[in-house]
Amino acid sequence: GNSVTQMEGPVTLSEEAFLTINCTYTATGYPSLFWYVQYPGEGLQLLLKATKADDKGSNKGFEATYRKETTSFHLEKGSVQVSDSAVYFCALSGASGGSYIPTFGRGTSLIVHP
Amino acid sequence: NAGVTQTPKFQVLKTGQSMTLQCAQDMNHNSMYWYRQDPGMGLRLIYYSASEGTTDKGEVPNGYNVSRLNKREFSLRLESAAPSQTSVYFCATYTGDGSNQPQHFGDGTRLSIL
Numbered sequence: 001g002n003s004v005t006q007m008e009g010p011v012t013l014s015e016e017a018f019l020t021i022n023c024t025y026t027a028t029g030y031p032s033l034f035w036y037v038q039y040p041g042e043g044l045q046l047l048l049k050a051t052k053a054d055d056k057g058s059n060k061g062f063e064a065t066y067r068k069e070t071t072s073f074h075l076e077k078g079s080v081q082v083s084d085s086a087v088y089f090c091a092l093s094g095a096s097g098g099s100y101i102p103t104f105g106r107g108t109s110l111i112v113h114p
Numbered sequence: 115n116a117g118v119t120q121t122p123k124f125q126v127l128k129t130g131q132s133m134t135l136q137c138a139q140d141m142n143h144n145s146m147y148w149y150r151q152d153p154g155m156g157l158r159l160i161y162y163s164a165s166e167g168t169t170d171k172g173e174v175p176n177g178y179n180v181s182r183l184n185k186r187e188f189s190l191r192l193e194s195a196a197p198s199q200t201s202v203y204f205c206a207t208y209t210g211d212g213s214n215q216p217q218h219f220g221d222g223t224r225l226s227i228l
Binding site for chain 1: 118127147154155156157159162164170172173204206208212214216217219221222
């Protein structure tokens with residue numbers, strides 16, 4: 001079956017530091033890949049996505065490239081801000097019996113200090 | 115545009131009590147989902163409804179029931195609450211059209227069972 005593995009957190013950085021959160025996946029077929037962000041007290045919201053190999057998703061300074069050869073979709077940002085403190089989830093699309101059932105990683109907490 | 119609305123936002127129950135968590139969406143999406151989020155466990159799918167009139171079990175359905183009341187509404191019921199059901203519950207939707215669109219999440223219901 002499908003699976004997503006994310007690096008464990010928390011990841012603690014100083015403001016303006018470079019961020020990488022690793023995500024690797026196992027899947028059949030050609031899934032779409034997503035990064036969601038969850039701010040404290042809120043639900044998940046889409047940060048970025050990529051729908052095919054070598055696509056780069058980007059939003060709010062975050063980027064991730066769909067690497068089929070390494071089955072990875074690592075999240076990066078060149079200079080983090082305190083406001084980026086949140087939990088980040090990597091996910092892939094999937095189907096089960098004709099229904100859409102995505103697979104989520106366990107989430108990585110990011111803490112950015114001033 | 116409300117998106118996905120969950121009620122209540124917070125609830126405290128005693129062991130053995132029952133309650134229903136409500137979810138309503140205004141995006142005309144076909145598919146709806148209930149997840150629970152526990153520390154270190156990520157999101158776990160409880161039940162989902164691929165379309166109006168259908169419901170299916172997810173990864174952790176025991177102790178829960180659901181009703182897809184109509185296309186807009188999908189409720190989650192705890193018949194006899196147990197402390198192990200203390201969690202944050204999220205409702206999510208998906209277009210259901212087979213496209214590479216993300217899910218949309220509500221802001222969650224924080225449930226404590228004493």
